[in-house]
Amino acid sequence: MSEQVIKVVGGNTLRGEVSISGAKNSAVALIPATVMANGVVTLDSLPEISDVKTLMSLLEDLSIDTEMIDECTIKIDASHAVNKQLPNHKVQSLRASYYMMGALLGRFNYCDIALPGGCPLGPRPIDQHIKGFKALGAEVIEDGESMKLSAPNGLIGTKIFLDVVSVGATINIMLAASRAKGKTVIENAAKEPEIIDVATLLNKMGAKVKGAGTDTIKISGVNDMDGATHSVIPDRIEAGTYMCVAAACGEEVRINNIIPDHMEALTMKLKEMNVSVQLEDDYAIIKRPNQFNPVHIKTNVYPGFATDLQQPITPLFFLAEGKSTITETIYPERFRHVDELKNMDADVHVENGSATYHAQQLKGTDVYASDLRAGACLMIAGLIADGTTTIHNVRHIDRGYSDIVSKLKAIGANIWREDI
């Protein structure tokens, strides 16, 4: 059976413009949120990624009407939605299928669904989601592979203090609580921009959510929700990935459709590395420096340095004389890309959730993407390596990057897809 790979020949200097798509981690929550609307929800600026396609297909499994207006705009009408058990293979092919739990529980007071998949980053429990659903009055039956959530008398608003700051748990509880009786308060909520985006759509649909983007979110439940129109915010992780690409090999690359405030933690680290970063209203211009400084980074919850950029920034460390380090505080095992980088001759040492890097000329070879951002890291490594890098398992990359090969080609990268 043939396999599609991405091949990249290193050494080109990149120049030109890249436009950032809508945020994966917003889109994958906004689509499940539409399940709760009795009316047409139009979402535009959606990224063209396989996670979005899978979620659209899950909506169709619930007899929800969907209509593609163009590649990035979809009309969804869940007025006649039918609650069913969703196909396991689809649910397990992405992380964000867990948002069907909050949405179906909110709409139907019942959900029977497999546990989610997503990037293998080490343990990814969903105990805080379950704690939230139980606090809202749902009975939860788990068998290790799937979950049955039911609240025959409806959900009741309450106060929930998250033990761990979790993006998924915050959004899932927000979804379910939008349809609960009375008021829910989520304390120690995550503050990522995608949470604000989801709250904005919920409010347009008639919900009453306040405080998204702070660590206390208050939700007054409503009986019914209506249609709405919403544009997905730009993807700060895709933007960050192209900022790393441009820092590695950009003579001058302009990155359009960004929200500069979302890029602060990365921008500060790139500047520390001596990369030229000019942030304007909704774009950035990045230039590679003649000499990179080494840097020390710790991933953290927003507004800290995003774990999803830990892998994409890594190739820059091979260009900096001296020792760079990165410590993962969110997913201490998120280092599966390192063995692949070692196959490219990288000088790396990983211990106790931290990796240490030294300057090294990378060499192109066959490498395997273990997850989405590992794929982005290997692609950037390929852009600065000697010779050709062949990246396998591109399905991971296609889960989250719209048109990445065309976007890189347009700024001068020697990169293409090939069936082998």
Ligand SMILES: CC(=O)N[C@H]1[C@@H](OP(=O)(O)OP(=O)(O)OC[C@H]2O[C@@H](n3ccc(=O)[nH]c3=O)[C@H](O)[C@@H]2O)O[C@H](CO)[C@@H](O)[C@@H]1O
């Ligand atoms: C679809 C989506 O939006 N994915 C993002 C989301 O994943 P996801 O929502 O899965 O990540 P969380 O924010 O929930 O996880 C943060 C930390 O909390 C822990 N945890 C989480 C939930 C829980 O019930 N119990 C628990 O212990 C996790 O193991 C992890 O250590 O946020 C991550 C952290 O920014 C990003 O890497 C992912 O890209």
Ligand SMILES: C=C(OP(=O)(O)O)C(=O)O
């Ligand atoms: C970890 C990620 O995605 P997911 O949570 O969807 O697996 C990511 O986007 O880097």
